[in-house]
Amino acid sequence: MKRLVINTEESLYKPVDVEIDGNVYPVARITRPIQRQIMEFDEQWKKGDLDAAYRRLELLIGPQPFMEKLDVQQVNAITEYIVRKVYAPTKEDRAEEKKAPEAGEKTSP
Numbered sequence: 001m002k003r004l005v006i007n008t009e010e011s012l013y014k015p016v017d018v019e020i021d022g023n024v025y026p027v028a029r030i031t032r033p034i035q036r037q038i039m040e041f042d043e044q045w046k047k048g049d050l051d052a053a054y055r056r057l058e059l060l061i062g063p064q065p066f067m068e069k070l071d072v073q074q075v076n077a078i079t080e081y082i083v084r085k086v087y088a089p090t091k092e093d094r095a096e097e098k099k100a101p102e103a104g105e106k107t108s109p
Contacts, residue, residue, distance in 0.1 A: 026061070027061055
């Protein structure tokens with residue numbers, strides 16, 4: 001009989017990475033506390049705090065020296081890419097994930 005086995009230290013999905021200036025940065029797992037902070041930054045952004053977009057990106061990939069060079073459109077493009085990959089993967093994304101063994105499934109004896 002199959003059952004779902006969850007290890008909270010690992011994601012069920014393939015990690016998301018972004019490449020900026022030739023360097024690859026892994027995106028943090030979106031846990032409940034991270035999601036709450038993202039929502040807070042989104043609310044601040046809606047109220048006109050443009051720096052909230054940078055803080056949200058720093059939350060996702062960590063503070064990086066290049067952050068000061070990014071314009072707000074670049075920050076939004078990176079964030080939109082991450083959101084698309086995490087929350088609404090395309091058929092191509094799902095097909096790529098299916099090539100790997102199914103995460104979290106085990107067969108019981």
